[in-house]
Amino acid sequence: MKRWQDWGSLVLGIWLVLSPWLLGYSTTPSAFWNALIVGAAVTILSILALSGGQLWEEWTDLVLAVWLILSPWILNFTANTAAFWNAVIVGVLIGVLALWVTRQHPRPA
Secondary structure (H helix, E strand, O other), rough: OHHHHHHHHHHHEEEEEEHHHOOOOOHHHHOOOHHHHHHHHHHHHHHHHHHHOOHHHHHHHHHHHHHHHHHHOOOOOOHHHHHHHHHHHHHHHHHHHHHHHHHOOOOOO
């Protein structure tokens, strides 16, 4: 089933892949690779979700969202404000979309 949240996650995944260049932090290796790898993963998961989707994809998105939110501290790029806020804000948005879908998914009795 195609959900608007999956389209939103796809846009956010593509944004993450492009953001190091668009926001000017492509020279900060930890932030650059974090955005590229997590963005590619979110993009792939969104495409899978749009083509039939399973609930595990949303839970994986949720784990990636938590990682994104924590990654500026773990990977030590808090001084780069563009990369910092991008990771935190996009992480929150991906997390909200993933939780939204998991809450809508019917549970077995």
